[in-house]
Amino acid sequence: MQLPQIRIQQQHAMIGMQSRDAQLSIDSAPAKLEISQPEADLQITTKQGNLTIDQSKALADVGIFSTEESVKKMANEAMQKAVEGSKKRRRQGDMLMKIENGGNPLAQVAKENSQRPEKQFNIGWIPSGDAVKFDYQPAEVNIEAHANKPIINVEQSRNQFHYQRGDVDVYLEQENWIDIDFENVKLVGNNFEIEV
Secondary structure, eight states, X not given: OOOOEEEEEEEOOEEEEEEEOOEEEEEOOOOEEEEEOOOOXXXXXXXXXXXXXXXXXXXXXXXXOOHHHHHHHHHHHHHHHHHHHHHHHHHHHHHHHTGGGOSOHHHHHHHHHHOOOOOOOOOOOOOOTTOXXXXXXXXXXXXXEEOOOOEEEEEOOOOEEEEEOOEEEEEEEEOXXXXXXXXXXXXXXXXXXXXX
């Protein structure tokens, strides 16, 4: 015996989705930076040192004098020699005026005038220990420095934003359908029979 059968096949609809992510890009340029450093103001003043050497005493110890002192000393010595010579000539003149008193004044005067004193020489030209005097004024150095601050200029760069928004596409990927089959189904009517 064959039973009537109904066969139903169906397929559901399927929806497809395709998404595109949003994109953000940022362009950031570096800031413009300028730095300049002015030189420091520097002033240096120097007062030179002064060295004074006084060797007049040392020169005087060895018989060397300045022109003024030498002229003065020679004038004094000449005056003294002139006085001594004048005294000597007066004394000798007095002796010759009194020739009648006896003795031999001519021979004595001739002997005095012909003999010269013997010159003495000795190492006496060594100056004394404190003959040279030193006076030193040290040098002075003044330094004035003034530091100048650096000059900094900054120009900020703006960021560039590029945005592309995302998107979602929805579409029908598969349509739905239904299929119905009949088997062993007969329609019996008056004087006829139909198989469905």
